[in-house]
Amino acid sequence: xxxxxxxxxIKVLLGKVGLDAHDRGLKVVASELRERGMEIVYLGIYxxxxxxxxxxIDEDVDVIGIGSAxxxxxxxxxxxxxxxxxxxxxxxxxxxxxNVPLDDILQLEKNGVDKxxxxxxNIEDIAGYILHNVRQQRK
Amino acid sequence: MGKEGAGGxxxxxxxxxTESGIPVKSVYTAEDIKQVRKKEDIGLPGEYPFTxxxxxxxxxxxxxxxxxxxxxxxxxxxxxxxxxxxEMGETGLGMIDDLPSRAALDPDxxxxxxAQGRIGVSVASLKDMELFVKEMPISELSVAWHTNKAFHGxxxxxxxQKAGHDISNLRGTFGGxxxxxxxxxxxxxxxxxxxxxxxxxxWRLNLDLATFILRNMPDCNLTxxxxxxxxxxxxxxxxxxxxxxxCAKDEMSHLLKRGIDVNAIGRxxxxxxxVRDDFFEEIAKFRAARRVWAKMMKEEFKATEPRAQMFRVxxxxxxxxxxxxxxxxxxxxxxxxxxxxxxxxxQAISTACYDEPFGLPHEQAxxxxxxxxxxxxxxxxxxxxxxxxxxxYYIEWLTNEIEKxxxxxxxxxEERGGVWEAMKSDWVNEIISDSQLRIQKEIESKERIIVGVxxxxxxxxxxxKIPLQKVPxxxxxxxxxxxxxxxxxxxxxxxxxxxxxxxxxxxxxxxxLIPPVFEAIKAYATxxxxxxxxxxxxxxxxxxxxxxxxxxxxxIEPKSKTVGVT
Numbered sequence: 278x279x280x281x282x283x284x285x286x287i288k289v290l291l292g293k294v295g296l297d298a299h300d301r302g303l304k305v306v307a308s309e310l311r312e313r314g315m316e317i318v319y320l321g322i323y324x325x326x327x328x329x330x331x332x333x334i335d336e337d338v339d340v341i342g343i344g345s346a347x348x349x350x351x352x353x354x355x356x357x358x359x360x361x362x363x364x365x366x367x368x369x370x371x372x373x374x375x376n377v378p379l380d381d382i383l384q385l386e387k388n389g390v391d392k393x394x395x396x397x398x399n400i401e402d403i404a405g406y407i408l409h410n411v412r413q414q415r416k
Numbered sequence: 417m418g419k420e421g422a423g424g425x426x427x428x429x430x431x432x433x434t435e436s437g438i439p440v441k442s443v444y445t446a447e448d449i450k451q452v453r454k455k456e457d458i459g460l461p462g463e464y465p466f467t468x469x470x471x472x473x474x475x476x477x478x479x480x481x482x483x484x485x486x487x488x489x490x491x492x493x494x495x496x497x498x499x500x501x502x503e504m505g506e507t508g509l510g511m512i513d514d515l516p517s518r519a520a521l522d523p524d525x526x527x528x529x530x531a532q533g534r535i536g537v538s539v540a541s542l543k544d545m546e547l548f549v550k551e552m553p554i555s556e557l558s559v560a561w562h563t564n565k566a567f568h569g570x571x572x573x574x575x576x577q578k579a580g581h582d583i584s585n586l587r588g589t590f591g592g593x594x595x596x597x598x599x600x601x602x603x604x605x606x607x608x609x610x611x612x613x614x615x616x617x618x619w620r621l622n623l624d625l626a627t628f629i630l631r632n633m634p635d636c637n638l639t640x641x642x643x644x645x646x647x648x649x650x651x652x653x654x655x656x657x658x659x660x661x662x663c664a665k666d667e668m669s670h671l672l673k674r675g676i677d678v679n680a681i682g683r684x685x686x687x688x689x690x691v692r693d694d695f696f697e698e699i700a701k702f703r704a705a706r707r708v709w710a711k712m713m714k715e716e717f718k719a720t721e722p723r724a725q726m727f728r729v730x731x732x733x734x735x736x737x738x739x740x741x742x743x744x745x746x747x748x749x750x751x752x753x754x755x756x757x758x759x760x761x762x763q764a765i766s767t768a769c770y771d772e773p774f775g776l777p778h779e780q781a782x783x784x785x786x787x788x789x790x791x792x793x794x795x796x797x798x799x800x801x802x803x804x805x806x807x808x809y810y811i812e813w814l815t816n817e818i819e820k821x822x823x824x825x826x827x828x829x830e831e832r833g834g835v836w837e838a839m840k841s842d843w844v845n846e847i848i849s850d851s852q853l854r855i856q857k858e859i860e861s862k863e864r865i866i867v868g869v870x871x872x873x874x875x876x877x878x879x880x881k882i883p884l885q886k887v888p889x890x891x892x893x894x895x896x897x898x899x900x901x902x903x904x905x906x907x908x909x910x911x912x913x914x915x916x917x918x919x920x921x922x923x924x925x926x927x928x929l930i931p932p933v934f935e936a937i938k939a940y941a942t943x944x945x946x947x948x949x950x951x952x953x954x955x956x957x958x959x960x961x962x963x964x965x966x967x968x969x970x971x972i973e974p975k976s977k978t979v980g981v982t
Contacts, residue, residue: 295531296515298600301649301736304849305856323961325527347515348775351889352530378774378884396773397740397869400860 287411289340290333292320294357295349302374302396303344309400315407326356330364338369339411345375350385358389368414370407374398431863435694436652438817444809452812457707461761461802463722465710467703467815468803469761470726475799480757481764482789483508485562485732487537488776488887490895491544494537495551500779502557504786509552510766512536512562519961520565520618522944524896524903527962532895534887535776539568540899541942545575558587560730562688564594564642566618566625567943570930573633574937583633589686589730591626592639593667594619596646596659598839599848606951606960608840617922617929617950623670624929630671630680637686637728640664647690648736650848650855653701654818658825659844660687661709662835668717678717682724691757691765692734693749699805700814702729702760707815708822730764731757738772742868743882746770751788758792759805765789771882778885899942903968906940912969914939915949920975922953 291307293300300322307317318336320329333341341361343354350373361371373385374394382393391410394403432440441448452458459465462472471477484506487494498509514536516528523532523540532538539545545568552559554576561568569590576583594607606616614620629636641663647656664685671681689705691698709727713719733753738746747770754767767785769777777785793799805811832838858864865871918932918941929950936946948958948967959965 295527295529296519296521297531301852305852308849308853309856325529347531347535348887349515349529349531349534352892356529376773376775379881380884395740397866399870400856 286314286316287340287407288316288318288336288338289342289407290318290320290329290336290338291342291344292324292329293322293344294324294326294353295347296323297345297347297349298322299346300344302346306342306344306374306400306403310404310407313404326353326360329357330360333366333369334364339414340370340372340407342372342374345373345377348376350375350377351381354385354390355388362389370410370414372403434653434697434814435692436654436697436821438697438814438821444813446809448809448813449816452816457816458806458812464714464725466706466726468806470706470728472802474761474802475758475793476802479793479799480762481508481558482506482786483510483560483730483764483766484782484785485510485512485766486777486782487512487514488535489533489891490538490898491547493533495548498552501782501786504783505790506786507557508764509557509559510562511560513565513568514538517568517943518563518565520567520943520947522942523899525944525962526964528892528896530889530892532892534892538895539571539943541902541940542571542574542937543902543940545571546578548572549575549579549581554586555581558589560589560639562642564592564597565943566591566621567946569625569629570933571937574934585635586633587635589637589639590629592622593641593663594622595663595666595835595839596641596643599646599649599844604961606956610836614925617954618947621929621933621950623674626671627674627676627928628930630676630684637684638681640667640685640687642688644688644690644732646848647692648734650851652851653692653694653697654821654825655847656689657701657705657708657818657822658829659835660689661712661822662826662829662838665712666835678713678719679721679724682713682717682719683721686728686730686763689729689731690734691731691753691760693737693753695752695756696811696814697818698756699760700811700818702762703811703815704818704822705729706761707819728763730766731760731762732766733757733768735768735772738768738770739866739869740773742874742879743770743773744880745868746772747784747788750785751792754788755792755798758798761803771884774884776885776887778883780883902940903942910939911936911941915941915945915969916973918946919949919953919972922950
């Protein structure tokens with residue numbers, strides 16, 4: 278693990294879509310992932326799909342993490358998936374976190390979101406998932 | 417943080433400290449409250465400094481108002497929902513708006529993606545309030561709009577007047593200061609400007625509405641700071657009170673500058689607090705808050721009427737304390753939090769629903785939240801006597817400790833240049849983010865036990881499936897279309913004139929914004945248009961955050977052509 282971190286820090290973009298300002302969870306995730314050696318591109322609140330895509334390309338990130346506490350992911354995330362396909366960004370992991378009920382989790386994970394981490398997820402699980410899957414991508 | 421007592425069979429998990437960090441001893445005795453003066457510090461309920469409650473009889477005379485903060489969809493769905501809640505037994509109407517309304521964006525704004533009506537009711541024009549006033553028993557109930565936008569209160573008043581209500585008889589809570597929002601939106605430069613003591617027109621309108629209510633609606637209270645948001649974001653109980661009071665002082669000083677009597681303000685001022693997870697600290701917090709506020713109003717602001725020295729509070733059981741795993745356990749949490757609010761002597765409560773981690777409440781969850789209040793009110797004997805914990809060694813000691821810390825923090829805020837500067841500084845943001853991270857780490861290390869989350873966990877497949885509220889996605893577009901249609905069908909000549917009048921009125925600092933805003937609302941100008949024009953008058957962008965929408969009527973006509981037309 279350490280060797281990989283030295284070679285190339287995992288770069289994670291974090292942002293919230295729409296008007297949702299409940300950023301407590303996303304900030305905590307940002308700090309915790311940074312402490313585990315990842316580089317964070319923190320876009321924060323009030324983001325739109327186009328801006329997230331642009332930042333992800335410009336910053337050459339490995340992971341896009343979207344936080345949502347207000348259900349705005351329902352429209353934004355499918356759009357994001359579609360746009361990522363168009364831009365050939367299949368090597369980027371797409372994660373969603375926040376207030377997401379189980380039915381939506383199943384639906385989203387079937388339709389292009391790599392993994393959903395709902396409220397009260399364990400940080401170790403999030404970090405572990407990213408480490409494991411980014412490494413897989415790079416093989 | 418001290419490790420003593422960490423671990424332990426019963427899950428005493430974060431050392432023997434209160435949530436705000438005050439070290440707690442194993443037992444308290446008369447020795448610990450030697451410095452507490454029986455009459456001056458504790459006294460009797462209904463008497464200065466109101467430590468034990470603001471009324472002599474408290475819940476013996478009238479049980480706290482159950483005013484759940486709810487709202488969803490368009491006004492039509494919201495009214496059905498509110499009627500359903502009234503049937504469950506809520507005793508006050510507490511509506512929350514959706515995010516677009518809160519950002520003063522019309523539902524047809526291109527930035528919006530499914531946000532309309534999603535976490536609250538969409539409020540965009542007088543049409544919404546006309547429907548609300550027509551369908552709801554507003555002359556019988558008190559009505560509160562939980563929002564930072566003065567538009568809602570203004571539109572509500574206009575609709576009520578139009579429907580023939582005498583607004584001087586209406587009961588409710590309106591207004592709201594914007595200062596408590598700053599930590600949540602530090603990048604909103606518009607909100608943060610202050611030139612020669614003048615702040616943005618959005619503040620000015622809030623103050624104008626507060627002034628209007630103080631002068632014309634004797635049975636309505638002012639919302640005051642909505643400090644619940646900061647508490648949920650991460651400040652502790654002591655910081656919650658100190659920041660709330662610092663924000664209130666800021667708002668009051670602006671109202672006083674307008675020549676309003678401090679007693680008139682104090683009589684009607686109220687707060688929105690959170691209730692969180694340290695049971696006794698929360699109770700002591702409310703008691704300490706009443707004492708500090710009373711002293712501040714009397715000594716610093718020279719309020720002479722006892723009613724103007726009373727700390728009135730609406731509390732909201734903290735949603736962040738509710739967890740996704742084993743969600744029915746949240747009913748237990750809600751009960752304990754509601755009880756803390758009641759023992760703390762609150763005036764009104766919104767009990768959060770057990771499905772809070774999933775979205776808006778389902779009917780079943782909302783009913784249980786209501787029943788929680790009803791069980792506490794009718795089945796526990798708690799309402800028999802006022803402030804039953806008064807005189808407890810621990811509670812009185814803790815009330816005193818918290819009071820001292822509140823005063824210290826109020827001093828520190830002053831030393832940092834006042835609340836306006838403090839709120840903009842990294843200091844407050846660091847307090848919030850440090851606490852968020854600390855709590856997360858305590859959960860990870862199990863220094864803090866959360867039942868069902870990091871201890872007493874069950875496998876995901878054994879989780880109970882609970883019914884969930886769904887706001888249909890189509891609703892966003894329907895709502896956008898509704899507003900497009902309104903904009904096409906209203907008398908646009910009238911709307912244009914009213915907006916231009918507002919523009920020119922806003923240009924002069926000494927003008928009261930209420931008459932031109934009421935006129936614009938009557939002409940069915942929307943929330944986005946009204947706030948957009950208020951910003952144009954200050955030479956900011958009409959669509960300040962997103963730059964996607966233009967003022968709909970081209971150029972503003974010169975003043976000479978518009979004045980006096982409405």
